[in-house]
Amino acid sequence: MNNLNTFTKGLLKENPVFVSLLGMCPTLAVTTGAFNGIGMGLSTTFVLICSNLVICLLRKAIPAQVKLPCYIVIIATFVTLIQFMLHGFVPSLYTSLGAFLELITVNCIILGRAEMFASKNKVIPSILDGAGMGLGFTLALFLMGSVREIFGSGTWLGLTVPGMTGHTMSLFVMPAGGFFVLGILIAVVCKLSKRKPPKKLGCAGCPNAAACSAKCEEVQA
Numbered sequence: 001m002n003n004l005n006t007f008t009k010g011l012l013k014e015n016p017v018f019v020s021l022l023g024m025c026p027t028l029a030v031t032t033g034a035f036n037g038i039g040m041g042l043s044t045t046f047v048l049i050c051s052n053l054v055i056c057l058l059r060k061a062i063p064a065q066v067k068l069p070c071y072i073v074i075i076a077t078f079v080t081l082i083q084f085m086l087h088g089f090v091p092s093l094y095t096s097l098g099a100f101l102e103l104i105t106v107n108c109i110i111l112g113r114a115e116m117f118a119s120k121n122k123v124i125p126s127i128l129d130g131a132g133m134g135l136g137f138t139l140a141l142f143l144m145g146s147v148r149e150i151f152g153s154g155t156w157l158g159l160t161v162p163g164m165t166g167h168t169m170s171l172f173v174m175p176a177g178g179f180f181v182l183g184i185l186i187a188v189v190c191k192l193s194k195r196k197p198p199k200k201l202g203c204a205g206c207p208n209a210a211a212c213s214a215k216c217e218e219v220q221a
Helices: 003-008 024-029 034-058 064-089 091-097 099-106 108-116 123-153 175-192 209-220
Strands: none
Touching: 003 123, 024 099, 024 123, 024 175, 034 064, 034 091, 034 099, 034 108, 034 123, 064 091, 064 099, 064 108, 091 099, 099 108, 108 123, 123 175
């Protein structure tokens, strides 16, 4: 896989939200506004790129028995750094994201890319993979936040949307609205990418089934 494909696959083809259905908690919780979506997405992108870089550099030095704890320590270090940065420079965003900023540490997108990609590839591809997946996550949150903010609050990035005053639907800024918008966007992405539902449900229909089975056999051995 060349570097361009490594970077672009996370934008649409393997989008972590719309295709892999990862990171659902922040996706549904913080996307009541477009600005919150951008903030959470870029924060996660920063952590993805930095953690992928460090894990790639240390992949041969980290013992297999303690990989997960080491990954979490590395990720938590960059999460703490981005928290300090947001608290100091964008305090309103820091307050809006709340506990979900801290929960980036255990975001399955970051842990998944660390295990499936960064720990097995070189520096440049690992950085590009983190950037692509992070920007794909940011795009997903931005789209979610934009739709929910426009129809639920009548604004977009804090600006009043013409024609929406008095015609908003509070459903869109409620949890049910988050699920509704997510479902619509997933359907649109599947249509654009011409994805078809799996013929088999469960592990048999998962694109990562082979890698997962090999990992299980390795652990059992």
